[in-house]
Amino acid sequence: MRPSLRLFQASALNPTKGLTTGPLALLPPIYLYRRLLRAHRKHLPSEMRLLGDEYVKAEFRAHRDVENPVHLIGFLTEWQLYAQKIEGDSWAGEKLDQGKVAKMSDEQLGQLYELMKAIQKRGTQGYDS
Structure with missing residues (x-):
């Protein structure tokens, strides 16, 4: 360290x-x-x-x-x-603070989008089962 x-x-x-x-x-x-x-x-x-x-x-x-x-x-x-x-x-x-979203880089916004998609994917898989 x-x-x-x-x-x-x-x-x-x-x-x-x-x-x-x-x-x-x-x-x-x-x-x-x-x-x-x-x-x-x-x-x-x-x-x-x-x-x-x-x-x-x-x-x-x-x-x-x-x-x-x-x-x-x-x-x-x-x-x-x-x-x-x-x-x-x-x-x-709870919703994301708009001030924090505005400060995010393109890479961070991409990560947030990927996280949203993963959550949605898991949500639809749970309902299909």
């Missing part, structure tokens, strides 16, 4: 010295990853859990070597907010 990431994790574990988002400190990547998978296991139906787990694993794998602290903080912040929504069951029927 890179030294900057270790320092980031140490600061996230100690909220009096570290980076915070609102009242809570950011979780280190490994703890957040585990929290996400646990939240999926507890709060999502099996079909959604499989898709969610695959997506979380792929995203964390893709961002493993990110060195830019701004990107890392943004990545961890968004996933932590997602975990809080899943654990609070406030995600159902």
Whole structure:
């Protein structure tokens, strides 16, 4: 693990010295990853859990070597907010924030489209069975 990431994790574990988002400190990547998978296991139906787990694993794998602290903080912040929504069951029927969609790159919009198609595909397969 890179030294900057270790320092980031140490600061996230100690909220009096570290980076915070609102009242809570950011979780280190490994703890957040585990929290996400646990939240999926507890709060999502099996079909959604499989898709969610695959997506979380792929995203964390893709961002493993990110060195830019701004990107890392943004990545961890968004996933932590997602975990809080899943654990609070406030995600159902919620729409994406238009401000966040406007800031997305073409690649991110493509990923979002692919995710939407995968969800729709799994939804139609469930009804056909």
